[in-house]
Amino acid sequence: MFKVNDIRKDFPILSRKVNGKSLVYFDNAATSQTPQQVIDVIVDYYSNYNANIHRGVHTLSQEATDLYEQARQKVQTHFNAKFSHEIILTSGTTHSINLVANGFSSLLKKGDEVIVSALEHHSNIVPWQMLCERTGAILKVIPMNQDGELVMDDYDKLLTKNTKLVFVNHISNALGTINPIEYIIEKAHKVGAAVLIDGAQSCPHIKPDVQKLDVDFYVVSAHKMCGPTGVGMLYGKEDWLNKLPPYQGGGEMIAEVTFEKTTYANLPHKFEAGTPNICGGIAFGAAIDYMNSVGFNNIAKYEHELLDYATEKLLAIEGLKIFGTSKNKTSVISFNLNGIHPYDVGTILDKLGIAVRTGHHCAQPIMDFYNIPGTIRASFSFYNTKAEIDALVEGVKKAKMMLS
Structure with a gap:
């Protein structure tokens, strides 16, 4: 069984607060977080x-x-x-x-x-x-x-x-x-x-x-x-x-x-x-x-669970559209709320401690293809949880209510 709570203990940053809320880090496609084991190697190098x-x-x-x-x-x-x-x-x-x-x-x-x-x-x-x-x-x-x-x-x-x-x-x-x-x-x-x-x-x-x-x-x-x-x-x-x-x-x-x-x-x-x-x-x-040590087969299986779970939960929100619906994809969901700019949604999510990426993601031709200014991108890693996805869904609902 994949013990995500044990894995999360390896990542010091996941325990911090952002705007008074527990950090939910869903910007892994931009950069992943660093486990203590790697931090220790960095400190050891400069120390010795x-x-x-x-x-x-x-x-x-x-x-x-x-x-x-x-x-x-x-x-x-x-x-x-x-x-x-x-x-x-x-x-x-x-x-x-x-x-x-x-x-x-x-x-x-x-x-x-x-x-x-x-x-x-x-x-x-x-x-x-x-x-x-x-x-x-x-x-x-x-x-x-x-x-x-x-x-x-x-x-x-x-x-x-x-x-x-x-x-x-x-x-x-x-x-x-x-x-x-x-x-x-x-x-x-x-x-x-x-x-x-x-x-x-x-x-x-x-x-x-x-x-x-x-x-x-x-x-x-x-x-x-x-x-x-x-x-x-x-x-x-x-x-x-x-x-x-x-x-x-x-x-x-x-x-x-x-x-x-x-x-x-x-x-x-x-x-x-x-x-x-x-x-x-x-x-x-x-x-x-x-x-x-975590194992790439374990990572792939668990992240696919997160992707399926998040896709189902987000699509239940009326007016939400996902861009990128290939059957063969990894744990990234780009989406928008109808009539609401992605930047505004991202700003509200940040106030709730939820880190997502908004904009064209350095892939402007894709946004031009869909004729949109950008998307809200939630990207999941093996140290994320379904509870964090629930927080994202509630945050998106709140943003929709505030901005509609």
């Missing part, structure tokens, strides 16, 4: 190991280096990368995507085609637009339907011999839709295109196997999966990472420097210029350990 890594012969530097590289190996194992040097530790998903987009600037030419989906976060749209502006490549978009699902028949038609890159999120941050990435990857590879999957929203809920997926690039942020902000991962197949030029120049990413010529370090250091977020990387590894 704080030193720069990879370059020092002294004990602290060597110990910090060992902890950092052990964390890289934990990330490798969790995502089942073939080699640890295929794991590039970055500042997060956005950094990872920009690193790849920058690299492809030297590989694309005018007339090449790249494909994104209508469900993307701005971080998986804007870098590719910038890439197309630099190279003359053409950006194409997989359309979506009213349920918030990608139209795969149209995707098939978009693929041509000129398609070089396909970029799709694993799970939509705005709607919770789980995209058919296995199909997307397989079809892209048949025309010789590389595929990048934005896994920022999937990594808190499922455990992707990058080798089984046969994906070329997969990107993740630690703060979505109980880790700290400012650190994330770019997984890339070794062959692709060797083809891409360095994203930034500086210390660590070099083999030899003279004023005549610089040669670059081998993977993964070629893409890790400067002093990294050492503590963040180590804590990322600790967060992966924590989530695996």
